[in-house]
Amino acid sequence: MEKNHHLRLYATKPAKARIAFQLFALSLFVGICFIFVYRVSYIPSEEEAGRWAWIGLFLSELWFCFYWFMTLVDRWNPIYRCTFKDRLSIRYEEALPDIDIFVCTADPMIEPPAMVINTVLSVMAYDYPPQKLNVYLSDDGGSDLTFYAMVEALSFSKIWLPFCKKFKVEPRSPEAYFRTTVLEPLDDSVKAKERSSMKILIDAKDPKAVDIEGQPLPTLVYLAREKRPQYHHNFKAGSVNALIRVSSRISNCPIILILDCDMYSNNSESVRDAVCFFMDEEKGHEFGFVQFPQSFENLTKNDVYGSSFNVLSRVEIQGFDGNGGPCFLGTGCFHRRNALCGQKYSDQECKANWKGWSDIKIEECASVLEDTSKVLASCTYEEKYAQWGNEVGLKYGCPTEDVITGLAIQCRGWRSIYFNPERKGFLGLAPTTLLQALVQHRRWSEGHFQMLVSRYCPLVYGYKKIPLKLQLSYCPYLLCAPNCLATLYYVAVPSLCLLRGIPLFPKISSAWVLPFAFVIIVHRAYSLGEFVCCGGTLQGWWNEQRMWLFKRISSYVFAFIDNILKLMGFTDSAFAITAKVAETDVSQRHEQELMEFGASSPMFTIIATLALLNAFCFVGGMKRVVMDMQIWFSNPCTLQILLCALLVIINLPVYQGLFLRKDKGRMPTSVTKWSLMFAALACALACY
Numbered sequence: 001m002e003k004n005h006h007l008r009l010y011a012t013k014p015a016k017a018r019i020a021f022q023l024f025a026l027s028l029f030v031g032i033c034f035i036f037v038y039r040v041s042y043i044p045s046e047e048e049a050g051r052w053a054w055i056g057l058f059l060s061e062l063w064f065c066f067y068w069f070m071t072l073v074d075r076w077n078p079i080y081r082c083t084f085k086d087r088l089s090i091r092y093e094e095a096l097p098d099i100d101i102f103v104c105t106a107d108p109m110i111e112p113p114a115m116v117i118n119t120v121l122s123v124m125a126y127d128y129p130p131q132k133l134n135v136y137l138s139d140d141g142g143s144d145l146t147f148y149a150m151v152e153a154l155s156f157s158k159i160w161l162p163f164c165k166k167f168k169v170e171p172r173s174p175e176a177y178f179r180t181t182v183l184e185p186l187d188d189s190v191k192a193k194e195r196s197s198m199k200i201l202i203d204a205k206d207p208k209a210v211d212i213e214g215q216p217l218p219t220l221v222y223l224a225r226e227k228r229p230q231y232h233h234n235f236k237a238g239s240v241n242a243l244i245r246v247s248s249r250i251s252n253c254p255i256i257l258i259l260d261c262d263m264y265s266n267n268s269e270s271v272r273d274a275v276c277f278f279m280d281e282e283k284g285h286e287f288g289f290v291q292f293p294q295s296f297e298n299l300t301k302n303d304v305y306g307s308s309f310n311v312l313s314r315v316e317i318q319g320f321d322g323n324g325g326p327c328f329l330g331t332g333c334f335h336r337r338n339a340l341c342g343q344k345y346s347d348q349e350c351k352a353n354w355k356g357w358s359d360i361k362i363e364e365c366a367s368v369l370e371d372t373s374k375v376l377a378s379c380t381y382e383e384k385y386a387q388w389g390n391e392v393g394l395k396y397g398c399p400t401e402d403v404i405t406g407l408a409i410q411c412r413g414w415r416s417i418y419f420n421p422e423r424k425g426f427l428g429l430a431p432t433t434l435l436q437a438l439v440q441h442r443r444w445s446e447g448h449f450q451m452l453v454s455r456y457c458p459l460v461y462g463y464k465k466i467p468l469k470l471q472l473s474y475c476p477y478l479l480c481a482p483n484c485l486a487t488l489y490y491v492a493v494p495s496l497c498l499l500r501g502i503p504l505f506p507k508i509s510s511a512w513v514l515p516f517a518f519v520i521i522v523h524r525a526y527s528l529g530e531f532v533c534c535g536g537t538l539q540g541w542w543n544e545q546r547m548w549l550f551k552r553i554s555s556y557v558f559a560f561i562d563n564i565l566k567l568m569g570f571t572d573s574a575f576a577i578t579a580k581v582a583e584t585d586v587s588q589r590h591e592q593e594l595m596e597f598g599a600s601s602p603m604f605t606i607i608a609t610l611a612l613l614n615a616f617c618f619v620g621g622m623k624r625v626v627m628d629m630q631i632w633f634s635n636p637c638t639l640q641i642l643l644c645a646l647l648v649i650i651n652l653p654v655y656q657g658l659f660l661r662k663d664k665g666r667m668p669t670s671v672t673k674w675s676l677m678f679a680a681l682a683c684a685l686a687c688y
Contacts, residue, residue, distance in 0.1 A: 009088055009276040009284070015078040015318065024526055025072055031522070032065050034515035038506065050502035053493055057504050060486035067479060071316075073472045078318035081419055083276035085269060092279055098132045098253035099271060100337075104239040105261040106140040113149035115262055115429075118173040120150070122265040123257070124157050124218045125164040125172035128272065133218035134251040138239040142224040150222045157217060164268070173264040176297070176427070219251060223377055236330070237394035237401040238379065244341065244393050245376040249369060256340060260331040263294075263428040270425035274334035277417050285350040288339035288414025289406065292332035292421075293317065296430035302539040304593045305437040306547035307430035310534040316476075317418050324470035325416030327477075328406025332426040336414070340405075342392040345413030395456075400447030404456045407474070411465040432586060433596035437547070438555045438603050445551075446559035449481035453567065481563065484556035491553060491610055491647060494640045495617035496686040501624060503636035516639065546650050553610055554603035589665050595653040600668040608658060608667060608675035609682075611651035616683045618644040 039058040044051040088096075101123045105111045116137070124135055139146045156174075164172045171177055225242060240258060247253070255278060257271070267273075274290040293313035320326045339345070375381060382388045389396030395404040410416060419425075431437040455461060458474040494504050506512035531541040565571045589596055597604060621641045635641075657667035658675070 006281075007087060008084070008282060009280040010081055010083045013080045013082070014322075015080060018077075021075065024522070028068075028519060028522055031515045031519040032068075034512075035061065035519065036065075038512045038515065042506075042512075049500070050497055050504065053497050053502060054504055056489055056493060060489045063483075063486040067476065067483060070472065070475045070479065073323065073469060074316045074319040074476060076319060077322035078315055079322040080318060081321075081417065083273045083419070083421075085272045085276060088272060088276050088279065096129060096132060096275060097255050097278070098134065098251060099128070099255050099257060099334075100243075100247045100251055100253040101133065101135045101257045101259065102138065102240055102243045102247075103136065103259050103261050104138045104140070104236055104243075105146065106235055106239075108141055108143040108145050111261050113143065113146045114175070116146060117149045117153040118175045119259060119261055119264040120153055120220070121157060121160055122171060122173035122176075123259065124220070125161050125268060126265065126271045127165070127268040130161065130218045131216040132253075134221070134247065134253060135218055136221045136223060136243045136247055138223045138225060138243050140225050140235060140239055147222060147224065150220070154220055157220075161217065162215065168268075170268060170423070171264065171266045171427070172268050173266075176264060176266070221246070221250060223373070225377055225379070237389060237396055237405075238382075241382070241388050241393035242377040244337075245381070245388075246373045249372055249376065252337075254337050256335045256337050258331060258333050258335065259426070260428060263331045263426045265425070266295075266297075266427040267421060267423045267425045270421070271334075273419055273421060273425070277419070278334075278336065283415075286345070286347075286415045287417055288336050288345070288409045288412075289328060290334045290417045290419055291317075291326045291329055291406075292334075292419055292425040294329055294332060295424040295427050297427040298429050298432065298590075300591060300593050302537050302543055302593055304543050304590070304595060305431055305434065306544040307437060308536065308540070310536055311530055313420060314534045315530065318420070320470075320473045321416075321418035323473045324467045325410060326406075326418035327474065328402045328409070328416070330400075330402030331428070335409075339409050339412070339414045340393065342387070343412070398447050398450050398454070398456075399443045400451060403448070403474075403477075404451055407456060407458060407462065407466075410470070411462050413465075432590040433598065434550070435597075435599050435601055435603070438550065438601075441551045442555040442559050442603075445480040445556050446562050448478045449559060449563045450566070452478040453563065480551075481556045481560040484552050484560050487549070487552035488557065488610075491549070492613060492682075495614050495644050495647070496682065498617050498621040498624075498637055498640045498644060499683060499686045501637060503640070505637075505639035507634065507636050508638045509634065513639070542650075546653070549647075549650060550607055554606050557606065558603065585664060589663065594661075594663075594665060595657065596665045597657045597667045597671075598665050600670050604667065604671045605674050605678070607651075608654055608671055609678040611647075611654040612658075612675055612679035613682055614644050614647040614651065615655070616679060618648050620683070 036058075039054075039061065043058075044054050103116065103119055103123070105116045120135055120137060124130075124133065126133060137146075137150060160174060163169070169177055169181075171180070223243065223246060225239065244256070247256075255275070257274075270292065274292075277287050277290050278284050294309060295313070296307060299308050317326050393405075395401045395408065398404055406416065431440055451457065457478070458466070458471040462471045497504055505516065528538070528541050531544065532538070536544070562571060586596055586598070618641065621637060621644060624637070625635055625641070654667070657665070658672050661667075
């Protein structure tokens with residue numbers, strides 16, 4: 001038996017190749033400085049055409065440089081962590097803390113009960129003492145279907161949990177397990193027989209094979225809440241806060257796991273990984289929450305919508321962690337109850353009670369407990385106690401309530417931890433259509449920008465409470481929406497100036513082209529290498545670049561406008577739930593990596609208009625080169641033609657959707673008509 005308690009329950013390791021990254025950043029900065037020297041030295045005079053276009057392009061490049069510098073803050077010092085669960089078991093197996101697990105759902109049509117129940121079963125089957133697990137499902141839709149699915153799940157869990165623990169299966173979501181192991185050969189005849197019986201039971205939906213020989217089961221609580229329109233923007237935060245209150249009367253566990261209903265547990269040991277951080281003798285008392293990455297199971301090989309977040313989860317948030325702790329991502333996060341409920345960190349008090357994990361339960365009869373829970377879960381309860389959603393629990397009033405909540409916990413003195421295990425802790429569902437992806441990014445960027453201009457801006461709210469580098473770590477995400485302005489300018493203005501022969505870049509024959517070429521080639525080459533090292537493919541990287549553009553010219557535009565209108569009092573934020581199911585033909589096109597347009601949307605109109613505008617401008621630019629009999633090296637607009645060509649190539653799926661495809665995933669006719677009209681009008685105005 002291990003007696004050396006000085007051995008840590010987790011280890012922290014710095015990232016490799018930091019010197020190479022720092023040299024890359026330094027060389028890129030030098031190249032950018034030369035570009036700025038060129039811009040300042042060659043500003044057109046007041047009499048020359050294109051003076052203001054030149055100045056606008058210079059301001060856009062200044063913004064890109066500033067934003068790039070902000071991203072360096074997150075990438076400068078990434079750290080990686082590993083846990084020692086064997087040490088945890090040897091020292092504290094009999095003293096492991098109880099865990100409350102919160103799962104929230106709202107609409108059975110968008111979030112099917114079968115998916116929700118698979119998530120519930122996956123966490124009930126954790127490799128953890130079952131009597132120490134308490135699973136709560138909040139159903140804001142109050143769906144009878146979800147309730148009866150929960151009843152079925154409770155019956156099925158009595159055979160599913162012993163099966164999982166007997167054969168140590170992974171993952172422990174029944175649907176995911178049988179889908180991923182359907183072709184797996186089984187040498188163990190006993191396991192094969194039991195698995196076949198289990199599969200038949202699921203298909204038949206028979207709840208009656210219930211003999212578990214007296215083994216304990218996790219506590220399972222279903223909570224239906226009324227839907228009230230005035231609380232639409234607080235859906236998830238309101239659900240979690242209701243569960244915090246209700247669970248405080250039932251189980252009152254010191255650690256809370258918050259999960260989205262589509263984010264099932266993919267690793268039965270995730271809970272032990274998190275506990276390793278909380279129970280570390282040296283630093284465990286400092287941690288307010290442990291965040292796992294968001295990962296997805298329905299991604300295609302080349303990830304057509306750029307939803308893998310591989311670089312984000314393996315590089316950027318690791319750097320966030322190195323700067324003082326990651327933000328709260330809203331799901332896959334283990335919280336210390338006291339920290340989530342508003343308690344400030346006190347080193348002396350928390351260190352003295354670091355092993356004080358015993359939960360304080362209030363003993364009440366079932367009927368009294370049920371009546372009390374109904375009161376605590378109601379929306380009207382919060383009208384009497386204004387601290388909920390403000391000082392206690394998840395914050396209200398912002399689409400990114402999770403990020404604000406995490407920042408508030410950090411500002412109360414708690415540290416946070418980011419843990420990215422080799423086997424993903426949780427797997428969810430990524431968008432399967434372009435519109436779903438753009439709406440999701442619109443919601444995120446709107447919430448982040450709203451946070452920037454509110455009292456929760458990290459540079460203001462976190463002043464003297466968290467390190468400056470941690471404050472700056474939030475900035476790249478908060479500045480996503482304003483990115484649209486510089487990107488729109490760079491995508492449209494150089495192309496329109498090309499129609500009139502107004503040069504905005506140096507000639508190919510000029511030495512000043514070298515800084516532009518160096519910055520573009522080195523920056524994109526590093527991006528490609530980083531993407532591939534994080535598990536991506538070359539085509540996946542190209543798809544990521546396309547989505548980078550689409551988000552900035554559509555999602556971020558509407559997020560920016562919505563926030564401006566909100567500040568002026570014209571609109572209010574609304575929480576949009578991303579659909580978790582797709583029609584069969586949509587799923588088939590997604591698997592074939594065909595970009596799904598289908599529905600009509602103003603965001604599609606912007607994307608299609610700019611794609612057509614660049615196609616028209618490219619043709620016009622090439623026509624000018626041919627008619628003037630100029631060679632590439634002497635043509636002053638060569639770089640603008642190349643920029644137009646690049647934008648045309650990256651928009652090839654848009655042209656296919658507009659003119660070539662005949663399936664239901666093509667661009668709607670109305671979008672095609674409007675975008676053709678807007679693009680033609682813009683080109684006509686530029687020419688005349």
